[in-house]
Amino acid sequence: MQSALHILEHVFGFSQFRPGQQAVVDAVMAGENALVVMPTGGGKSLCYQVPALAMPGMGVVISPLIALMDDQVRGLREAGVRAGALHSGLDFQQAQAMRNACEVGALDVLYVSPERLLNQAFTDWLLGLKLSVVAIDEAHCVSQWGHDFRADYLRLNEFVQRLQSTPVMALTATADARTREDIVQLLGIADAKRFITGFDRPNIQYRVVPKQKTREQLVKFIRQEFVEQCGIVYCRSRRATEELAEYLQSKGIEALAYHAGLPQEDRLKRQRQFTRSESMVMVATIAFGMGVDKPDVRFVVHVDMPFSVEAYYQETGRAGRDGAPATALLFYGGHDLVRAMQMISEKDAPEAVIRADQARVLKLAGICELVSCRRQALLSCFGEQSSACGNCDNCLTPAQxxxxxxxxxxxxxxxxxxxxxxxxxxxxxxxxxxxxxxxxxxxxxxxxxxxxxxxxxxxxxxxxxxxxxxxxxxxxxxxxxxxxxxxxxxxxxxxxxxxxxxETQSAKQSSRRAQMAPHTSERFEVLRKLRKELADEYDIASYMVFNDATLIEMAERLPTTYGQMLAINGVGDKKMDKYGQQFLACLRNLEAAAS
Structure with a gap:
C-alpha cells in the first residue's frame, strides 16, 4: 500500500491532513467501518479518496446525483486519479467500457447511484471485483429524521451486508444525534467508529435581514458585496425562481433559474453552466441541492425561510467550500413563519409528525429572532458548544x-x-x-x-x-x-x-478583494484570468484547474520555482505538470513588475 501522506501530497497537493481527516483514513485503512460527520467543505471526499488510492482494489462511492458524480470524476481525473462512474446517463457502449475498465483493474474509484445497487445482477458483478472501500455519501438520506430522505438508501443495507471484510464509510455534513444513530442502524454498520469533527464553518458569515423589498435588497447585496462572483439564491416555489432570475437579469446580473419542473436536459445544462461560471447567480428551489460541487460559491441567500435548521445549515454550507470568506443571508418575515406553519399543518401526516415539523420551523425562527450569536445557536442544535463567533451579524452589530x-x-x-x-x-x-x-x-x-x-x-x-x-x-x-x-x-x-x-442594520461582509492587500488582489485577478483561459482551453470548470484558495496563496507567496510551486496547497504532481509552467511564467512576470 502507498503511504496516505504520499498520496495526499503528490496527488492532491496538500502537505498535511485537515483536522479529523487522518484519524478517519487510518481507521478505514485498518479495515474498520466509519461514520463521518464533517461540515461541507471540511474535506469529507479525501477521507475515502485517499484510502481508495492507498489500498489494493477499487473504491466504490455511492452518490445520489449524476451531476455530482460527473463533477467529482472530472475533478479526480484532473488530479491524475483513475476515476469513473456508472449511471443512467451513459449509453450501452459507455457503460460496457466502464465495466471493462473495472474488471481489468484500470479504475481506482468508481461512483455509482443507490438505485443501481437495487439491481441484483449489478451487485453480483460488483461484489465479484476486489473492492478497497465502500463510501456512502450524503448518508443522512437513509434516515426519515434527516432532511433529504431517499427511500432508495434504505435498500443499501442489503448490499452492505454482502460486503464481508470491505470497510464501509457513511459520510454526511449535517446529522443530529438521532439521525446519526439511524444511519448506522439502517445501514447495518452499528460497529462503525464515529468521527464527529464539528459542524462549524468559521469562514461563513451568517446574517438575517428583515424582509422589506426583497428583490431590491437582493440586488443591492450582490452589487455592493459580490459583483461578478458566484452565488445561490434559494426560493420556495418554481415560479418564484423563474421570476426572480428574470428580475436579476434585467438588472444586469448573470442569473439562471433551476427547479425540478425543468426537463432533465435543461437542468443538467444549467448546472454545467453554473459550475463553469465565475460570476453566475443560480436562483433555485431545493432541487438544486446535493449536486452542488463547486468550491467558489461566495454567497447563499434564502429569500424564503427553510423548514428546519438542518436544511438551512446544509444549504448554507454550499458557500465557501474552498475556505475563503463567504456569506449566508436569510431574508425573514412574519409571513414566512406563518405560511410555513400553515403548510405543515395542512400535511396529510400523523399529528406527532406535524408537531415535530412545526417545532423544527420554530427552532429556526427562534435563531432568526436572537439577539446573541447566531453561530453559537446553530451549532448548539447539533450538540456542539462554542463561544461567540465574532463573524455573524449579531456579533458584528449587536442587536438590542x-x-x-x-x-x-x-x-x-x-x-x-x-x-x-x-x-x-x-x-x-x-x-x-x-x-x-x-x-x-x-x-x-x-x-x-x-x-x-x-x-x-x-x-x-x-x-x-x-x-x-x-x-x-x-x-x-x-x-x-x-x-x-x-x-x-x-x-x-x-x-x-x-x-x-x-431590528438593526445588518453588518456587511467584506468582499474577497477588500480582505486582500491591494497588490495581492491585483495578482489574484491576473491569475484568475489565466485560470479561466486554461479552463476554457481544456473544457473544464475553472476550480478544477486550481480553486480560489490556491490562487490566493499563489498571489500572497508569489512562488517562482518548481519547488515553491509544489509547496502551494492544492498543487499536486499532475496539475503541476499540466498547468505549472503557465502559472510560473505568469508569477515571474508579476514578481518582475513588483521589483
Missing amino acids: SVDATESAQRALSLVYRTQQSYGVGYLVELLLGKNDELARQRGHRDLPIYGTGKALNEKQWRSLYRQLIAAGYLAVAPHGSLHLNETARDILRGDTRFHLRL
Whole structure:
C-alpha cells in the first residue's frame, strides 16, 4: 500500500491532513467501518479518496446525483486519479467500457447511484471485483429524521451486508444525534467508529435581514458585496425562481433559474453552466441541492425561510467550500413563519409528525429572532458548544432588545378576545385602530383594546407577533389564525417577561478583494484570468484547474520555482505538470513588475 501522506501530497497537493481527516483514513485503512460527520467543505471526499488510492482494489462511492458524480470524476481525473462512474446517463457502449475498465483493474474509484445497487445482477458483478472501500455519501438520506430522505438508501443495507471484510464509510455534513444513530442502524454498520469533527464553518458569515423589498435588497447585496462572483439564491416555489432570475437579469446580473419542473436536459445544462461560471447567480428551489460541487460559491441567500435548521445549515454550507470568506443571508418575515406553519399543518401526516415539523420551523425562527450569536445557536442544535463567533451579524452589530411584556400581554389578550379566529394582519389593524368599518361589522370596534396599541407602529407589532410565534407562545392554524399556547399564560399573568428584538442594520461582509492587500488582489485577478483561459482551453470548470484558495496563496507567496510551486496547497504532481509552467511564467512576470 502507498503511504496516505504520499498520496495526499503528490496527488492532491496538500502537505498535511485537515483536522479529523487522518484519524478517519487510518481507521478505514485498518479495515474498520466509519461514520463521518464533517461540515461541507471540511474535506469529507479525501477521507475515502485517499484510502481508495492507498489500498489494493477499487473504491466504490455511492452518490445520489449524476451531476455530482460527473463533477467529482472530472475533478479526480484532473488530479491524475483513475476515476469513473456508472449511471443512467451513459449509453450501452459507455457503460460496457466502464465495466471493462473495472474488471481489468484500470479504475481506482468508481461512483455509482443507490438505485443501481437495487439491481441484483449489478451487485453480483460488483461484489465479484476486489473492492478497497465502500463510501456512502450524503448518508443522512437513509434516515426519515434527516432532511433529504431517499427511500432508495434504505435498500443499501442489503448490499452492505454482502460486503464481508470491505470497510464501509457513511459520510454526511449535517446529522443530529438521532439521525446519526439511524444511519448506522439502517445501514447495518452499528460497529462503525464515529468521527464527529464539528459542524462549524468559521469562514461563513451568517446574517438575517428583515424582509422589506426583497428583490431590491437582493440586488443591492450582490452589487455592493459580490459583483461578478458566484452565488445561490434559494426560493420556495418554481415560479418564484423563474421570476426572480428574470428580475436579476434585467438588472444586469448573470442569473439562471433551476427547479425540478425543468426537463432533465435543461437542468443538467444549467448546472454545467453554473459550475463553469465565475460570476453566475443560480436562483433555485431545493432541487438544486446535493449536486452542488463547486468550491467558489461566495454567497447563499434564502429569500424564503427553510423548514428546519438542518436544511438551512446544509444549504448554507454550499458557500465557501474552498475556505475563503463567504456569506449566508436569510431574508425573514412574519409571513414566512406563518405560511410555513400553515403548510405543515395542512400535511396529510400523523399529528406527532406535524408537531415535530412545526417545532423544527420554530427552532429556526427562534435563531432568526436572537439577539446573541447566531453561530453559537446553530451549532448548539447539533450538540456542539462554542463561544461567540465574532463573524455573524449579531456579533458584528449587536442587536438590542427592550422589555415589551405589556405589549405582548396586549397582543395575546387580543387573540383571546377575538376567539382565536384571525391572523396577524387583522389583529395589528385592531391594535392600531384601523379598518374601522370591518371591525365594527365583526363587533370588535367596541373591544376595550381596540386602538390602544399606538405606542408601537405596524412594523413593530408585526415583529412582536412574529417573535411570539417563534418563541412558542402562539400557534398558527391551517387557515392562518393565531391560537394561544399553554405557555402564553405565563406572559398574560406576568410570570414571564417578554423582550422584543429591535431590528438593526445588518453588518456587511467584506468582499474577497477588500480582505486582500491591494497588490495581492491585483495578482489574484491576473491569475484568475489565466485560470479561466486554461479552463476554457481544456473544457473544464475553472476550480478544477486550481480553486480560489490556491490562487490566493499563489498571489500572497508569489512562488517562482518548481519547488515553491509544489509547496502551494492544492498543487499536486499532475496539475503541476499540466498547468505549472503557465502559472510560473505568469508569477515571474508579476514578481518582475513588483521589483
